Amino acid sequence: MKQLLSFIRKEFYHILRDRTTMMILLLMPIIQIILFGFALSTEVKDTQVAVLAPANDDASQRIIDKINASEYFNVVAKIHKTDEIRTIFRDAKAKLVIVFEDNFAEKLRHNGKAHILLIADATDPNAATSFTFYASNIIASYQQELMGENKNPYQITPEVKMLYNPQMLSAFSFVPGVLGMIMILICAMMTSIAIVREKEMGTMEILLVSPMKPIYTILSKITPYFVLSCVNFATIMLLSVFVLKVPIAGSFLSLVVVSLLYIFVSLALGLLVSTLTDSQQAAMLISGMGLMIPVMLLSGMIFPTENMPVALQYLSNIIPAKWYISAVRAIMIKGLGITSVLKEVGVLSFMGLVLVTISLKKFKVRLE
Amino acid sequence: MNNTIQHNPNKVIIAENLTKRFGRFTAVDNISFEVEKGEIFGFLGANGAGKTTAMRMLCGLSIPTGGKGLVAGYDIGSQTELVKKSIGYMSQKFSLYDDLKVWENIELFGGIYGLKDKEIKTKTDDLMKVLNFEEERDKLVGSLPLGFKQKLAFSVSIFHNPKLVFLDEPTGGVDPITRRQFWELIYDATSRGITVFVTTHYMDEAEYCNRVSIMVDGKIEALDSPKNLKSQFNAKSMDEVFQQLARKSTRKAD
């Protein structure tokens, strides 16, 4: 046991002393999330807004003024018929149309309740999420003001409707995608490189000619990257919840369980790569070309697998990330429980067992 | 500038107060020496004495912190490109590409030094004959025995007829017979007017040099012909001279 602990400590020294690599590993998920989350979305300031207010009463006018006054919006058009909404979007005159219901002010005053419909152009889903969120906030603040004036509970219900991309697919899906990729990168690539480096440095020779059990070598190589993956998992979760406002709809525990399973599969993959190669360069190439690119292209992270040719769809089934991403989407976005991702969990467990068995079998006790 | 060194065509290397510091550590400490044209100059020193650093400066790979140096008439601080053109370099660690064939390596290095295709071809033929290498012409360099490789690497390093060639431990690990054949190649090169600057850990090889310098802790502690050094230190062999000098070292680790 002491052997193992001191070996693990040594691995941490290696990682902590190679500052550059460690910074890259820790910053990469942050940068990726920020890239996907913000760089891809357009600036939400001065979003063009069209308004459909049939009643043209004081309540709707005050809301329109408040919206126009905010830095996020410019009211550019007033329209009078619902038919015009499509034209407005098609001609790209506005990104958001605010529809007040008939007799808005009256309903608000008499029933204490009125509806507003926010229709957004969701071709750029990230931007759409942001500005509908801002608009809802402005409406909510008006509601607060009314309550202050009259002490009566008024309720304005903004309803959001996304056009063109009603499920907001990529907005939410890149978080699971980035998770899927980072884990593969850290666990598979870094683990394999760490093992192969010992071969390249010649230290593997000394370790082999010692009573050290091969399983200890493996465990101690895996542990630090397991820890790093957990740190990255936490970073991604925090960023997505607090910065991107992508909530965890389902159980966080289920998410953790599925992620641990995926980390296990990735580590096993890394181990396998390390048994196949003798140089860091080769390990890097195999992990990079053989794991990263398929993850990006075939896992459904960027391109939905449903639209792929049948052959590629079959091929995508052997990519662990596909199953992981699908499970994370179900739990994190759709809010489903662990029972609805049993298929994914089963496939991942099976892959993990097969990979671990092969790589332990192949792990050499000699140099050849 | 008032400290410009006068170029002298008979001196291939002129080093004046050459110094290299890394932070607080002075790797090469104010060394001055001259190497004559056509000479075999042995550059000895213990590990960490500063040999490699000095050699890198003379090859134009590292800019001196202080002092001046002329190699083949060019300033090693400001005319590095011209310096590199007039020298050849060969080391034990890297010399040729293992995954290229013998003739491909020659063609490559000939090309790098700007030789014409025709010239490369005739010179390659000559070289193969001199080294008795005709059968190995199409073999990968990686498959040749070390001794072969080193002989070939030396020949390639003087392929473009440089004024001066730097040899960094060229014979490490080579078998005794090939090691001597290698030195015969060095003699041949000097007879063609090429100056040789060589480092080695074999003390018998120090005897083959016209003059030998011994570096201790960044300074040149002795510089003379092997014969004079031996009488100066009252020693039977260069090994004894070296042992006497290098034991003075106070620089333990660096």
Added chain:
Amino acid sequence: MKKNETIVDNSNLVPIQGLGVAIEVKNLYKNYYPIKSGEFAGLGRPAIGDKSNPVPLQGLGVSFEVNRGEIFGIIGPDGAGKTTLFRILTTLILANSGTASVDGFDVVNDYKEIRKRVGYMPGKFSLYQDLTVEENLNFFATVFNTTIEENYELIKDIYQQIEPFKKRRAGKLSGGMKQKLALSCALIHKPSVLFLDEPTTGVDPVSRKEFWGMLKSLREQGITILVSTPYMDEASLCDRIALIQNGQFLKIETPENIVAQYENKLWAVESDNMHKLLIDLRNNEMTKNCFAFGDKHHVSISNEQMTIENLKEYLMKENHTNIQILEIEPTVEDCFMQLSQK
């Protein structure tokens, strides 16, 4: 963990040979084998053949024994098969044929036992460059289930020299220091047999001498040492040596006997023009061979009748001045060259 890895109790295994033998090698043969990070020479007479056309391997291999408490040197140039031999004996690779045992344990079947009791210092500096001196030593101590304190006596003399730098990263040490650290790491578990693969290659003559001094004191503590080197002048520091070239042993003997068995007269010759002298000596028909040797040329004379005076006359005819000729005792290097030319 693998299920089939049962723990074998080796405590009742009887060493294959008597107590006197630490390493025993019989007909060991290893084909030239390429591994991705570089190719290594074969061991035993090079056999021509491949998988589809195997050649019979009997009688091709090398055989030798190393006695307990002996410094046994494997002396030969790079590519002679030294590293291959070391890797077979340290159980890192498998031979194609032949058997070998270390400390009484078979290198194939009892490899786990061997790994517990030998120390190994590979040719390339193989410590963690990003760990400090102390961290490296501590790490290897725990790998071998021991502590620095437990065997401090053994490494004390060596380790004390680098102890002032124990907080320094191994990668920043000089060549001689690295070598001392590597030796300390290889010794930390008090091995019964120490394998040192080219420990002095690329190391300056002063550090080399120090290193051999350390080996002598280790031998006094009863450790058997198998050491390889390309430097012929180190041969005389071994108890027995094997000269190796192209995977074959040219001779296994004590250095004294190897020198005594030199077959010809050997003269050291010098004159004012050493380069011309070499050519002229080679052109003399009495000369068997002639090599430069430091400030002299060593000439081995095939004709027993030839005298120093004869040679002097010949050289004077060739216009040499200040000729000096001395009969000398050959060095191991002379012997190696003679044997390798057979």
